[in-house]
Amino acid sequence: MSDALNYLVAARGDALGHYFKFLKDAGKYLDPKTRDLISVITKVHAQTEAGFKQYLTRALRDGVKPIEVIDALLMAFPALGLAKIVWAAEIILEMDMPEFRPENLTREATWHDVGPVERFQDGETARVPCDGRELFVYRKGEELRVYDSRCPHQVTNIPHLALEGTTLTCPKHHWKFDITTGECIAVGKEPLKRFETKVEGGRLFAYW
Structure with a gap:
């Protein structure tokens, strides 16, 4: 919601609550x-x-x-x-x-070669391009997590400079994410989009 709508909910939630209930009930059979x-x-x-x-x-x-x-x-x-x-x-x-x-638009999901596993250092996060996307790759031991660089709110492409330690902050509306889990930890609720991964021949692959 917008800041203005959040304000109205805080000021007169008793009145606006009926409106939101109507919207929810109107589509409950869809x-x-x-x-x-x-x-x-x-x-x-x-x-x-x-x-x-x-x-x-x-x-x-x-x-x-x-x-x-x-x-x-x-x-x-x-x-x-x-x-x-x-x-x-x-x-x-x-x-x-x-x-x-x-x-x-009509392409089936497939595996994409993100790069050699050795490129990604333990406890660190890299931002890499891959087949038309930008990805954040976080490594912890043998586990590699691959996230879409776009904020789940309004798909703002989050730059690497927005990462401080393990906290990634979207520059547009300041949603904050824990890069170790992908979870949203401030402002919003939706997590970063995480892609399925596999390692073959010493290379990291992601599926979308």
Whole structure:
């Protein structure tokens, strides 16, 4: 939520609570993906950029595929019109999410070569490019954890300079993450996206 909405909840939560309960109950018989797509469409209709980014990232976390987002927007053409669909597409392009690039929209998940294991030092974090993504790799002993460099809030690409010790802070809205676990430890709630990993032939691979 925005700072302004948080303020109103703090000031008159008794009144706004009814509104939030209505929103929750209104979609309780829908599966999560359908509900997420409807939420995305409503934000496009209202042309609220922050809300669109918030619900778009939520939809992706809940398993909605990028191609399903595109199809939902196109199916809503009679209500949205071309101008609002283009508005949404411009925001998606600005967010520069690898999964929305045309060549990736229908691509199946696969293993990606992140680099030689010896490159990653015990107790340290590296930020590395890999097949169109930026990754944070944290090593503890023999365990290697690979995270998406993008904040789960509004997919801001977090730079390596944002890492102090084991705390990673998104520069946009100051969500803080423990890089050893990926958990969000301040401001927000969602953890960093973690990729499945394996080691073969002395090289680290991540799956997406």
